[in-house]
Amino acid sequence: MKRRDFFVKGALGVVATGLLPVIANAAPAIIDNATNDRLKDNWLQVAIGKKGIPSRKQTLNSDVVVIGAGMAGISAAISAARNGAKTILIQDRPVLGGNASSEMRVTVNGAPQERETGIVEEILIENWVYNKQESYPVWDHVLYNFVVREPNLELMLNTQAVDAVMDGTTIKSAICWGGTTETEFTINATQFIDCSGDGLLAAIAGAEYRTGREGKEEFGESYAPDQADGWVMGDCIMMVTKDMGRPMPFKAPAYVIPFDHETAFKDKHRRIKQVKEGFWWVEVASDFDIIVDREKNRHKLMAYFYGVWDYIKNSGDFPEADNIALDWIGSIPGRRESRRFMGDYILKQNDILEDSHFEDAIGFGGWSLDEHNPGGIENLEEPASYFHDRSKNVYEVPYGILYSKNIDNLSFAGRNASLTHIALSSTRIISTCSLMGQAVGTGAAICLNKGINPRELRNKHINELQEQLMRDDVFIPNRIAVDENDLAKKAKVIMGSSTVSGDCKLLVDGVSRDRTDEIHHWEANGVNAELQLEWEKPVEISKVELKGDTNVLRRMMMHKNPQKNIQNKQVLDVPPELIKTASVEARIKGQWIEVAQINENITRVIKTSFNQVKTTAIRVKLKETWGYKNAKLFEIRCYS
Known part of the structure; x- marks a missing residue:
């Protein structure tokens, strides 16, 4: 064909x-x-x-x-x-x-x-x-x-x-x-x-694909509509504003659609909590084919958005917007x-x-x-x-x-x-x-x-x-790593230079983050900490991989409004808990030989690769973090 x-x-x-x-x-x-x-x-x-x-x-x-x-x-x-x-x-x-x-x-x-x-x-x-x-x-x-x-x-x-x-x-x-x-x-x-x-x-x-909303009965979904229909969630455009430090008048474009704020704010269905970034609820959908309606909906979205902004600037209900001007407005709807x-x-x-x-x-x-x-x-x-x-x-x-x-x-x-x-x-x-x-x-x-x-x-x-x-x-979730090629799991002894939290043996338990009531990390007392693995018989190793700490309970994303970062107590930098500098050594014929260096690391998973060595021990020296007082790991792996 x-x-x-x-x-x-x-x-x-x-x-x-x-x-x-x-x-x-x-x-x-x-x-x-x-x-x-x-x-x-x-x-x-x-x-x-x-x-x-x-x-x-x-x-x-x-x-x-x-x-x-x-x-x-x-x-x-x-x-x-x-x-x-x-x-x-x-x-x-x-x-x-x-x-x-x-x-x-x-x-x-x-x-x-x-x-x-x-x-x-x-x-x-x-x-x-x-x-x-x-x-x-x-x-x-x-x-x-x-x-x-x-x-x-x-x-x-x-x-x-x-x-x-x-x-x-x-x-x-x-x-x-x-x-x-x-x-x-x-x-x-x-x-x-x-x-x-x-x-x-x-x-x-x-x-094969489908669009629209399934009815309740098809999959037993209580939040689905009673009957299937063609509606999908809509597209929206966003905006970012700028404080100009002086009164900034606003005149709406000719194609604006006035905002019915009385209906919109009834029963707190929609709210304008700030005037710094766009409102996700300025949204337009289609009841049959949102793809073919893309350009029609884009125009309507711009018209509705300017109606909302006209209300904010010219109704007198938002005096905090007097010195605020639009700095960027999306021209492509987010789908x-x-x-x-x-x-x-x-x-x-x-x-x-x-x-x-x-x-x-x-x-x-x-x-x-x-x-x-x-x-x-x-x-x-x-x-x-x-x-x-x-x-x-x-x-x-x-x-x-x-x-x-x-x-x-x-x-x-x-x-x-x-x-x-x-x-x-x-x-x-x-x-x-x-x-x-x-x-x-x-x-x-x-x-x-x-x-x-x-x-x-x-x-x-x-x-x-x-x-x-x-x-x-x-x-x-609910899955433990059991990689049979991971030689770290076969080490006879795993020991750390010091411990203030967790246990270095947890680094090979197959779970790479703490759970609600379970610890799966090893945290040393301070930096310049050492972790050592010993094997009963010599093993051949060419890769040592670590998983550090980035505090997965803390947010990390960038916002259009930087104030949100402050509210979320975000760290606007590399996570301070992360290992920055480290080295890997192998014991070869009774001598410790450095086989890998880690400098300026900015990733949670740290993968080192080196010429294969035959050894009975690997030692990791954790020298520096990005600001946290202790060296902390969730996992170590070794491969030939």
């Missing part, structure tokens, strides 16, 4: 059966690829004095292709590349970060009970090294630096996946359009990961919900509230069931959001919701995962999406290595995926 024919027939025919409600026009027609042949291009090549046709087609080959470079896509691409897969990351915008970028400025929130670690934490810490001024445009470049320096990873900005080449139920290639280079790219790969949110590539490939692709499992309301255990868990969430009013600001009679309920503890996120049930080599992560509408109201939070991304990226690399696809990985090799994720500092 030709690509063009598949695009028109396949995506419309495969998507819909049995899944209600769905978007009827799932895959709107695109320009035929033949137009890119440029046969009428009348280019005079001045340098050689001849006319010609510019070359605007390229073919690229990769192991893994990740579509969408929000925080989920970044995490997926980085983890795939770090685990040995040649990876291409495709982003349709000029900046990285998706909803978290300077274009939309959504805070990188996560589970309120305890913070996520892994790649998303690495990025947040690095931001405080390069961006203490809390600038969103600089944050964009922190993300850019984080991605482009990664070996094995190629980044393509201003590029959108617009078509798929299929071989039955397998994606062979993604056809992408470079908007700034006028180039059509054919990208061949073995594994594809759609983290784009709306999921155009996945939809074109024929992956909460559109397509949700179906996997081998669908995460539901009761999975979250009842702390369901999954044998294929790959991370956790913890945000409340925060279902926004589907009508948004156009439905002022109802609350802006229904904070239905919350799991007391963090809940498990299973791998079975992160790959397609009917497209063999397609994974996804973020808000387009296999979820009910009610479950999505919790899992859509950015740090939760990032954990999903790290899982599918790591999974794609394992699939590549074994010559399998995600379903077989889940059914036969899920332990390997979980062990690698935990090694890379993803916390999986």
Whole structure:
């Protein structure tokens, strides 16, 4: 079947059966690829004095292709590349970060009970090294630096996946359009990961998905509507203001929609608590197809926002706004919900509230069931959001919701995962999406290595995926690391120079953070502390890995309003508990030989690698933290 024919027939025919409600026009027609042949291009090549046709087609080959470079896509691409897969990351915008970028400025929130670690934490810490001024445009470049320096990873900005080449139920290639280079790219790969949110590539490939709200009866969800409908949570735009130190008048644009504040504030459904940053409840949704309504909704959002701001500035009810002026307003709406692709499992309301255990868990969430009013600001009679309920503890996120049930080599992560509408109201939070991304990226690399696809990985090799994720500092609730290759677990003696809290033997117990009533760390008395492992017989070691402390109970994200950081008692720097300087020594023929140095470390998981040595003992010298008085670790691992 030709690509063009598949695009028109396949995506419309495969998507819909049995899944209600769905978007009827799932895959709107695109320009035929033949137009890119440029046969009428009348280019005079001045340098050689001849006319010609510019070359605007390229073919690229990769192991893994990740579509969408929000925080989920970044995490997926980085983890795939770090685990040995040649990876291409495709982003349709000029900046990285998706909803978290300077274009939309959504805070990188996560589970309120305890913070996520892994790649998303690495990025947040690095931001405080390069961006203490809390600038969103600089944050964009922190993300850019984080991605482009990664070996094995190629980044393509201003590029959108617009078509798929299929071989039955397998994606062979993604056809992408470079908007700034006028180039059509054919990208061949073995594994594809759609983290784009709306999921155009996945939809074109024929992956089953649904949109809208399920009715109560389908999954026994008490917070679902009585009957299924097409509503999804809406888009919104944000703003940031600036205190000018003098009165700043405001005149609304011609397209403004006046704000009905009397209805909005009735029953405290909406409140204006501050005038420094945008109001998430300035939100517009659609009752059938929020994707096709994108531009119409963008215009309405701007009109509604300026109506709210006009009320704030000119009603006289907010004298604190007299000297305040708008400094930035989003022009691209941040999206909460559109397509949700179906996997081998669908995460539901009761999975979250009842702390369901999954044998294929790959991370956790913890945000409340925060279902926004589907009508948004156009439905002022109802609350802006229904904070239905919350799991007391963090809940498990299973791998079975992160790959397609009917497209063999397609994974996804973020808000387009296999979820009910009610479950999505919790899992859509950015740090939760990032954990999903790290899982599918790591999974794609394992699939590549074994010559399998995600379903077989889940059914036969899920332990390997979980062990690698935990090694890379993803916390999986109710899961203990039992890596058989970890030589630290086989040490006969583990001893520390001093102890004020915990026990150094806990560093190999397989749990890398404290739990509510359980300690899983070793904390020395002061710095210049030493940790030593002894083996009964010589072992060959080339890697020593540590997990330090970043205080996962303390928030770390950047806010649009710096005052929130003060309120949250955040540390606007590298976490002071983190190990900054250390060294690793091996005892070789009775002599201690330094094999690795750690300097200016800013990551919780510290991985050292050196020429393999045969030894009966390893000694780690913890010399300096970023400010905390004691050296503290949660884990040590050793590998040959």
